[in-house]
Amino acid sequence: MKLWESLRRPDWLAELQAVLILGVVLVAGLGAFQVVRLALGDELTVSLPASAVSGTVDAPLRAGAEVASDQDLQVLVAEPSAAQVVASALTGLPSYLVVVTLLVLLLRLVRSARRDDPFTRATAGRLRVLAVVVLAGGYGAALVESLAGFYLSSQVYDGATTTLDVPLYWLLVGFGLLAVAEVVNRGRSMRAELETVV
């Protein structure tokens, strides 16, 4: 074994733990920054589909040019009310909360796996809980953010609109975690069976 390998044996769980800690700090920090920015700012930004303001925006454009109606425009609302500020926060904060919760639960699981035997019923259970957090939390956050967007858009123009994004990545991560939970559970039962092989 080379010297540098003997000095530092790779423990990928340790690296993962460090990345997770960094992730929690970054995401929580970004989320907090967004909240502070909204709370202290005297204006907020609302995304509207360009079709909502078509006609008024096209006016300065030359013939043959028009604003793409299927794109979003950013509309500034000066001196927003408390309700508008809260709604604006709810268009993004729920996702931050879900991601921070996910990272914290994953960090606890990795710490436990490094300290004790990872192939236990508890580990499989924790992975299933993570999967539920991802699936329910992810799509719940998407719904809350969509409703908040709908309320905000109703505040700035007559025809309220919103888009319900259904991100596939929550589904992939959630089912991925359930699959890993099943692998850990099978590993546990195989190891239990092996313990009675002499």
Added chain:
Amino acid sequence: MPPSDDHQVELHLDELLARRGMTLTDLADRVGLTLANLSVLKNGRARAIRFSTLTALCRVLECQPGDLLTVRRQ
């Protein structure tokens, strides 16, 4: 259909140890098993035995597998 986990295999380890004048600890040392594992085998808690373990036991106890293991008829 795979066999069920219940089995009717009986281990005649006590008789063979008495015949050879050997203790379980002696046997564990000579076979290369831990006393804990050998106790698992002796007390009927083992679900399977490796061929290498069976070979070592038969070598030390100077017997054949049929002397060590029998299947109890229901």
